[in-house]
Amino acid sequence: MRNSEPESPVSSISGRLSAADADAPITRLFESMRPDLLRFAHWLARDRAIAEDIVQEALLRAWRSRDALKDPSAARPWLLTIVRREHARLYERKRLELVSLDEVVETHASPGYAEPGGELFELRHAIMRLPIEYREPLVLQVLGGFSTEEIARELALSATAVLTRLFRARNKLRVICGLTPAADVPARESPP
Amino acid sequence: MTCDEARLLIGADPGASTPALEEHLATCAACARFRDEMRSLDTDIRRALERPPDVARPRSGRQPLPWRQWALAASVVLATFAVLAVWLLRPSDTLAREVVAHVQAEPQSWLATQHVSAQGITQALRGAGVALDLTSDQIMYAQSCWFRGHYVPHLVVQTARGPATVLILRHEQVRARRTFQEAGMTGVIVPAEQGSIAVLARGAGDLDGLAGQMQHDVHWLPDAH
Numbered sequence A: 001m002r003n004s005e006p007e008s009p010v011s012s013i014s015g016r017l018s019a020a021d022a023d024a025p026i027t028r029l030f031e032s033m034r035p036d037l038l039r040f041a042h043w044l045a046r047d048r049a050i051a052e053d054i055v056q057e058a059l060l061r062a063w064r065s066r067d068a069l070k071d072p073s074a075a076r077p078w079l080l081t082i083v084r085r086e087h088a089r090l091y092e093r094k095r096l097e098l099v100s101l102d103e104v105v106e107t108h109a110s111p112g113y114a115e116p117g118g119e120l121f122e123l124r125h126a127i128m129r130l131p132i133e134y135r136e137p138l139v140l141q142v143l144g145g146f147s148t149e150e151i152a153r154e155l156a157l158s159a160t161a162v163l164t165r166l167f168r169a170r171n172k173l174r175v176i177c178g179l180t181p182a183a184d185v186p187a188r189e190s191p192p
Numbered sequence B: 001m002t003c004d005e006a007r008l009l010i011g012a013d014p015g016a017s018t019p020a021l022e023e024h025l026a027t028c029a030a031c032a033r034f035r036d037e038m039r040s041l042d043t044d045i046r047r048a049l050e051r052p053p054d055v056a057r058p059r060s061g062r063q064p065l066p067w068r069q070w071a072l073a074a075s076v077v078l079a080t081f082a083v084l085a086v087w088l089l090r091p092s093d094t095l096a097r098e099v100v101a102h103v104q105a106e107p108q109s110w111l112a113t114q115h116v117s118a119q120g121i122t123q124a125l126r127g128a129g130v131a132l133d134l135t136s137d138q139i140m141y142a143q144s145c146w147f148r149g150h151y152v153p154h155l156v157v158q159t160a161r162g163p164a165t166v167l168i169l170r171h172e173q174v175r176a177r178r179t180f181q182e183a184g185m186t187g188v189i190v191p192a193e194q195g196s197i198a199v200l201a202r203g204a205g206d207l208d209g210l211a212g213q214m215q216h217d218v219h220w221l222p223d224a225h
Helices: A024-032 A034-045 A048-064 A072-094 A121-129 A132-142 A148-155 A159-176 B003-012 B019-027 B029-049 B066-089 B094-104 B107-111 B118-125 B208-217
Strands: B130-132 B139-147 B150-159 B162-169 B178-182 B185-191 B196-202 B218-220
Touching (some): A024 A048, A024 B094, A034 A072, A034 A132, A072 A132, A072 A148, A072 B094, A121 A159, A132 A148, A132 B029, A148 A159, A159 B003, B003 B029, B029 B139, B094 B139, B094 B162, B094 B185, B094 B196, B107 B139, B107 B162, B118 B130, B118 B139, B118 B150, B139 B162, B185 B208
Antiparallel strands (some): B130 B218, B139 B150, B150 B162, B162 B196, B178 B185
């Protein structure tokens, strides 16, 4: 289905950038955000191949719904939301094999990031090990720039529940950095 | 506000500031220290997240199927052509758009109310191959951000007209001064001795003064990559 989609924004990038194509600006806009979307999906899925599938599918959905994007400056949060939903959909429907982080190795070593003992090595692995209910709002907030209220809407949670999850995510990461964890807060997970 | 309430707010968003929280922090040294720690941690979290996880499954003993190797090679070639096509055909305003998108992704940068320590500035400049003449009391926010494949200093400088964002783009060449307006921000990208410097402010405004100052105050260190 994907390859036969004649309007796909990803099936033929160079062809899509022809001057005659009235949709070229929106295609370029989407493509310019692909690295951000991939990075976002990667932190959610923790698997490069799955992240690429998610972004591919999300861009297709975005392309089909491109008329709904009235303001190009809002494209980034709009696309990130589609990616997040695609990630959730993929896991809910296909029940993908979970990636065991104990079996995962880090590749493409770069100083301070991927080398064992590097400055952020432990922190990056700690973020990867965070349960999805903590990792997802953290990534939405830090990478996506979403506010607490926006995250609450997206995850169908109360704002208080989002605050609690963000607090707990960072509190877990404090320990990795050798800091004393703060006292936990009561769980408040009621929907909005 | 109690200490538990303050720590919940700080832990959920270390960059956030409310009158009630500030009032509490003014009288509670422990919570103030907690916020300093969390802001420092958040800087590292942001840096950690700015690169993809780069994880892969460990190699098993099974040999990959030959067609998969050919498919992989073909994919790499196609991807290379695709990237090259996008690179060659991308519009001239892509840099400005990505600068705006980057600044939009760090909304908390505009909210900083305290100047960055000299150590914080040094960390933000680390690896960028630049030095600054600006004094630390002018800089309200300083991060080393992953942008277009390189770490670049992302600063928020306090000016008489309010905060302005500065990105020092050693690896981005522009031929001439370029202004832009997008997403409620006004910006200018100016060529520099090496690379370029982007200056943005919220709303309308004349940024040429600050851009000129940055061209003068940024020193490009030799042998940096």
